[in-house]
Amino acid sequence: MSNVPALEIHELRKIYATGVEALKGVSLSVQPGDFFALLGPNGAGKSTLIGIVSSLVNASSGSVKVFGVDIDANREAAMRLLGLVPQEVNFNFFEKPFDILCNYAGFYGIPRAEAKLRAEQELRRAQLWDKAHTMARTLSGGMKRRLMIARAMMTRPRLLILDEPTAGVDIEIRRGMWRVLKEVNAAGTTVILTTHYLEEAESLCRNLAIIDGGRIIENGPMKTLLAKLDVEGFLLDIDGGLPAELPHIEGVTLRAEDSHTLDLEMPRAMDLNGVFAGLDAAGIRVRSMRTKTNRLEELFVRLTGGKEVAA
Amino acid sequence: MSGEQRHPNLVALLTIVRREVMRILRIWGQTLVPPAITMTLYFLIFGSLIGRRIGDMGGYDYMDFIVPGLVMMSIIQNSYGNISSSFFGAKFGRHIEEMLVSPMPNWVILGGYVTGAVLRGLLVGVIVLCIAMLFTHVRIPHPLVTIATVLLGATIFSLAGFVNAVYAKKFDDVAIVPTFILTPLTYLGGVFYSVRMLPDWAQTLTHANPVFYMVNAFRYGLLGTSDIPVGIAFGLMVGFVVVLGTLGLWLLKRGVGLRS
Numbered sequence: 001m002s003n004v005p006a007l008e009i010h011e012l013r014k015i016y017a018t019g020v021e022a023l024k025g026v027s028l029s030v031q032p033g034d035f036f037a038l039l040g041p042n043g044a045g046k047s048t049l050i051g052i053v054s055s056l057v058n059a060s061s062g063s064v065k066v067f068g069v070d071i072d073a074n075r076e077a078a079m080r081l082l083g084l085v086p087q088e089v090n091f092n093f094f095e096k097p098f099d100i101l102c103n104y105a106g107f108y109g110i111p112r113a114e115a116k117l118r119a120e121q122e123l124r125r126a127q128l129w130d131k132a133h134t135m136a137r138t139l140s141g142g143m144k145r146r147l148m149i150a151r152a153m154m155t156r157p158r159l160l161i162l163d164e165p166t167a168g169v170d171i172e173i174r175r176g177m178w179r180v181l182k183e184v185n186a187a188g189t190t191v192i193l194t195t196h197y198l199e200e201a202e203s204l205c206r207n208l209a210i211i212d213g214g215r216i217i218e219n220g221p222m223k224t225l226l227a228k229l230d231v232e233g234f235l236l237d238i239d240g241g242l243p244a245e246l247p248h249i250e251g252v253t254l255r256a257e258d259s260h261t262l263d264l265e266m267p268r269a270m271d272l273n274g275v276f277a278g279l280d281a282a283g284i285r286v287r288s289m290r291t292k293t294n295r296l297e298e299l300f301v302r303l304t305g306g307k308e309v310a311a
Numbered sequence: 312m313s314g315e316q317r318h319p320n321l322v323a324l325l326t327i328v329r330r331e332v333m334r335i336l337r338i339w340g341q342t343l344v345p346p347a348i349t350m351t352l353y354f355l356i357f358g359s360l361i362g363r364r365i366g367d368m369g370g371y372d373y374m375d376f377i378v379p380g381l382v383m384m385s386i387i388q389n390s391y392g393n394i395s396s397s398f399f400g401a402k403f404g405r406h407i408e409e410m411l412v413s414p415m416p417n418w419v420i421l422g423g424y425v426t427g428a429v430l431r432g433l434l435v436g437v438i439v440l441c442i443a444m445l446f447t448h449v450r451i452p453h454p455l456v457t458i459a460t461v462l463l464g465a466t467i468f469s470l471a472g473f474v475n476a477v478y479a480k481k482f483d484d485v486a487i488v489p490t491f492i493l494t495p496l497t498y499l500g501g502v503f504y505s506v507r508m509l510p511d512w513a514q515t516l517t518h519a520n521p522v523f524y525m526v527n528a529f530r531y532g533l534l535g536t537s538d539i540p541v542g543i544a545f546g547l548m549v550g551f552v553v554v555l556g557t558l559g560l561w562l563l564k565r566g567v568g569l570r571s
Contacts, residue, residue, distance in 0.1 A: 016571065054412045057571050076414040084412050090405035094337075099330075106326025107413035109319020151409075 004068040006032045006159045006190035007053065012062035014048050014214075022048040024214035025062070030207070032067070032158075035185045036192045037205035037222070041304050045214040046194050047087065050163050054084045066159055080108065083157030085148045087164045087194075093137035097128055097147050100136060105154045115154070122150035125180060142173040149180060160184060161192045166200060178204060198300060202226075212304045225299060233292030236262040239285040247282035249275060263292065323415045324423050331397060331427025335434070342393070342431060343438060346385045350439045353381050354446045357503065369505040369536055378443045379530040380502030383464060385439045387522065390432035390465040391472035391493060394424050395485045398476035407569065417563035421556070425469040432465035449533065456541060457532030463548040464525040468493075470555035477559075477568045496522045506538045521551055 007030040014023040022045045030036045040046050051057030053064050055075055064071045069078040091100045098119050105115035123129045126146040131139060139147065145165055152160060162181070166174040174197075181204065185191045195201050201208060202222065209219040218225060238260050246254045246262075252275055253265040262284070266275060279286060335342045354374070362373035369376055401407040410420055443449055451457050479485045500522030506514050517523050524544035531537040537544070563569070 051571070055570070056408060056411055058566060076416065079412060079414040082412070086408065088405060090408045092401070092404060092406045095330075099333075103326055103330055104409055104413075106329075107323050107410055107415055109322045109414070111322055112326075 004032070005029045005065070006034065006067055007192065008063075008065040008068075009049070009053070010063045012049070012052060012064065013060045014045075014052065014057065015060045022214055023052075023059075023062075026211065026214070026216055028209055028216060028219065030159075030190060030192060032190055033185070033188060034190050034207055035181075035205045036190070037201035037208035038192055038194045038211065039198070039201060039208060039300060040194075040211035044211045044304075046211055047163065049211065050084070050161055050194070053161065054082060055079060080155070081158045083152035083155060083160045083189075085145075085152045085160070085162040085165050087167070089144050089148065091136055091144075091147065091151065093135070095136055096133050097123060097136055097139070097150075098132040100147065101151055101154050104151050108155045110155065118154050122153050125153075125183075126150040127176065142169040145169055146173070146177065146180075149177065153184065157189065159190045159192070163194050164196065165193070166195060166197060174200070210300060210303055218299075218303055231265055232268050234264045234266075234289050235292050236264055236279075236286045237288045238262055239287045243283060247278055247284070249278035252278070262286075265292075319414075320416065320419050323413070323419045324426070327410075327420070327423025328426045328430070331393070331424065332430060334397060335393065335427070335431050342389070343435065346389055346435045347438050347442060350381055350385055351442050353377070354443060358446055369507070369538075371534055371536070372447070374447045375534065376505075376530075377503055378440075378447060378449060379533045380500075380526045382436050382439050382443065382533075383460070383522075383526050383529045384497050384502050386432040386436040386461055386465050387468045387497060387525065388489065388493065389435040390428045391468040391475075391489060393431040393472070394428035394469045395472035395476045395479070395488070397427070398424055398473055399479045399482070399485045402476065402479075402569065403482075411569060417560055421470075421473065421559045421563060424473060425466060425559075428469035428472060429462065429465040432469070433461065436461055436465075451533055452535045453532045456528065459545070460525060460528040460532055460548070463545070463552060464529070467521065467525070467548060467551045467555060470552065470559050473559050474555065474562065477562045480568070496520050499523075501526050501538060521547070524548060 007028070009026055009028040012023050012026040013021070015021045026045070026049060038046055038049070048057055052059045053066070053071070055071060055078075059072075064078075066078040066081045069081065071078040095103070098116075101119035101122060102112065102115040105118060106112065110118070119132075120129065123132050126149060128139075128143060128146055128150065131143060136144070136147065145167075149162070149165060152162075165181075166177055169177070178200070181191060181193070193201065193205060205222055207219075207221050208225065209216050211217065235257065241259050242256050242262060246256065251267055251270055255263040257263045262279075264275070266272075276286065354377075358374035358377055362377070365373045367373070398407070401410075440449060475485060475488045499517065500520050501517065502522075506517050506523065509517065518539075524539065524547050527537040527539050528541055528544040528548070531541045531544075
């Protein structure tokens with residue numbers, strides 16, 4: 001596989017006419033074949049960044065290259081390499097899914113006969129073939145999102161950018177979409193994902209960048225970044241209720257969530273046996289335990305100062 | 312390799328045109344029937360009932376005189392209305408983004424929408440001409456002038472409709488221009504009267520109205536008479552196409568109303 005980055009962004013800035021500086025010199029590189037998460041709180045600049053890459057927003061300065069092709073110098077060639085699944089539904093509600101896909105392929109110069117074959121393939125993969133010839137406005141929310149992924153795949157993009165593709169869909173459909181995205185990535189397509197389901201990013205993505213206030217504040221492999229977390233949190237279900245006064249265990253923070261649930265935070269390096277011994281000595285019997293939060297969510301909250309997680 | 316594969320821009324252009332034509336046919340009750348009803352009433356009331364009392368106009372029976380103007384009026388209004396509603400609808404529904412993120416050059420987007428609008432103008436023009444044949448004997452002594460005028464007139468107002476749609480931020484903005492600008496220009500462009508009937512100052516003012524040149528060029532095509540030299544009319548129409556086409560491409564390049 002080529003070493004040319006799938007996406008290379010250098011010193012990207014965007015100042016809107018209102019004076020708002022949405023991007024303050026963002027630089028980012030995504031390698032070919034990667035499954036990359038772009039995360040950040042509301043208003044962090046993610047949508048602006050995606051808008052510039054997909055040529056829906058004009059940059060104030062900086063450069064964007066898709067597989068080495070500069071989007072300003074050769075927009076047409078760059079756009080042929082790119083597929084976009086936007087956050088908002090943006091197909092014509094008064095058209096049928098089959099026509100939406102064929103027309104979209106036509107905009108990329110794919111002949112009608114070829115477009116029809118691909119439309120059937122993509123609609124079947126999205127489990128929408130039975131809806132191919134019904135009005136798009138009658139589709140459910142999850143179907144609309146799957147249709148937008150199918151549409152983006154019509155052009156066989158080398159780089160697929162998805163802006164919150166699973167927002168508002170139930171877990172079963174979400175898992176189906178994860179399966180499709182994994183397949184797409186396994187077939188060689190580089191995928192960039194924004195999502196506010198951080199467990200989704202953690203399970204799907206190998207690398208991530210966190211953007212906040214128009215700047216990249218963290219960027220690297222998921223494992224490396226998660227390893228930076230020095231604290232882990234658990235919720236313990238207690239048999240028989242908690243005592244009025246919680247024990248003091250060195251290095252551990254304990255807080256009663258309710259009379260039967262204990263919130264525990266401890267250093268990652270610490271041995272759980274020691275914690276249980278301390279609880280046992282205080283007469284607290286642990287019936288079960290679960291991870292308090294998603295690890296990526298914890299990292300996110302620490303880096304962004306607890307802002308709302310959203311893509 | 313097929314011609315389409317060699318010319319992706321041609322495929323893209325035909326895709327937009329196909330989509331526009333399908334839209335026109337899908338909502339035929341809004342796109343094709345209203346002009347047919349309106350023009351039938353014009354022919355019936357102005358041409359047949361009132362026209363008999365008016366007598367001759369410019370040396371022709373009044374019905375014969377108004378036919379070219381009414382056909383041209385239908386073409387202008389429908390070309391304009393098609394592109395302004397379709398392109399603004401695409402902006403409003405955000406499916407314009409499908410095109411903006413594609414590799415299509417701007418001239419293909421503009422060309423596709425204009426071709427779709429011109430086709431609706433032609434379709435409506437043919438329908439209205441057929442209705443006119445129920446009321447009078449329509450001859451076309453100068454078919455090339457007739458066809459060229461229809462194509463240029465429809466193109467001019469398609470481009471004008473496109474500019475309107477680009478700047479429009481709400482549906483009202485699309486409706487205001489036809490009501491307050493297009494309709495007065497059409498009615499004062501010599502559809503129902505010869506400009507020679509007007510006082511000198513009004514005649515001079517009429518020469519600033521682009522519809523006047525189209526109606527007269529078209530009237531020349533159907534009747535062989537015009538208030539102005541046809542060459543001047545064609546020169547000005549081509550000029551309007553160049554200016555509005557350049558403006559349309561510039562707006563797309565700058566992303567006015569489309570890209571932030």
